[in-house]
Structures are given as C-alpha cells and as structure tokens.
Amino acid sequence: DAKTTQPNSMESNEEEPVHLPCNHSTISGTDYIHWYRQLPSQGPEYVIHGLTSNVNNRMASLAIAEDRKSSTLILHRATLRDAAVYYCIHDSGGGADGLTFGKGTHLIIQP
C-alpha cells in the first residue's frame, strides 16, 4: 500500500499562510501526489495534484521536494472556510484508480 505520513492536526490564524506537510518516502518515479480535503459533513474535494514540479491552482500550491519523498500543500491566505481534514495521497495508479486515503491533517483556523 502506498503510505503517507501527515500530522494529525495543525492550527493557523485566519488570513495567514498555511503549510501542510506530507511524507511519502516510498514513492516511485511515476506515482502522483494528490491532495484532497473534506469539510465537515461533506464528501472529499480535490485540491491539487503533482508529479515532480511545483504546481499552483486557484485553491493552493503544491511544493514537491527534489527527492519527491515529501511535499507541502500551501494555502496562501487561510479563511475560516478552509477548516477541514486535508488528505495527502500517494497514487500509484496514474490517477485512474481508487485513492488510498490516510488519516489526514485536521486543519483548525482561528479567527
């Protein structure tokens, strides 16, 4: 099983950047890194994915270490609506298969 390690929880203040770390030391060359988040009482929601290069989209940025054994999801300016469980997923199926979710990081945003 592709395994990732994330902190159980993190706390940040509103309107500040948030850096959510993830270790995926067993990653191989063609495995993608996906991030999803799950807001309370909702289904998971795609945030971003990457392979080797850093990636940006309207929701977040993904910084991938040079050795690809870790990555960081960056929320540039957290809002209260970003409070959620964030899942880092190491995907060896090329994006086509079912995702293996770990326990994720519970992000708490303080006003």
Added chain:
Amino acid sequence: DSGVTQTPKHLITATGQRVTLRCSPRSGDLSVYWYQQSLDQGLQFLIQYYNGEERAKGNILERFSAQQFPDLHSELNLSSLELGDSALYFCASSGTSGLSHEQFFGPGTRLTVL
C-alpha cells in the same frame, strides 16, 4: 455542488437486511468509484467501474457488490448487513479511466445498521 448525486441521504435498517445505494455521476463522466468512511477505518476505496465494466477493486467485502448501468449510474448493493457496516458511503466520478486526476465526490449516503 460536485454534480454527483447520491440517494438516499440517510438509510436506517436492521442487521441481516439488504440495501441498495444509488449514484449518478457528473454528466459525461465514465468512471464511478465507491468509498466507505467509518470512524475506525477512515475512508476506504471499495470498487471502481468504467463505462459499465469493473475496473479496480479495493477493500470490498464479498457481501457487497456493485454495478454500473448503460446510462452510467451505479448502484452499490450491501447484503447480510452487520452493525459494523454502519458508515458513510461516498460515490465519486471522474472523466476517463486513465489520466484523470480529479475525482468528484457526492454528498454521501449515511447507513445506520441497528
């Protein structure tokens, strides 16, 4: 709104019974995935269908089965229900069987087995 619909929202039933959960994917999406989320096991992938055919299997019990119909909607059948089957069941869809990195999740069906 992800565009994925699931019915019913809530289901309460008794041990030993059989239930069917339904999922309609986003318009045009060919792949449907089923996941189970329980407090002790977290989110687990159960099974994937692509354009009517089973494509990948995860931690799906033999008591559970699924199918995808020609109109691309999918059903998850759970039989001989046990207390431990109480969970949130999510359906997700994506555009193709290969190279699609974004799965769109529905709101889930909460199953309670008494």
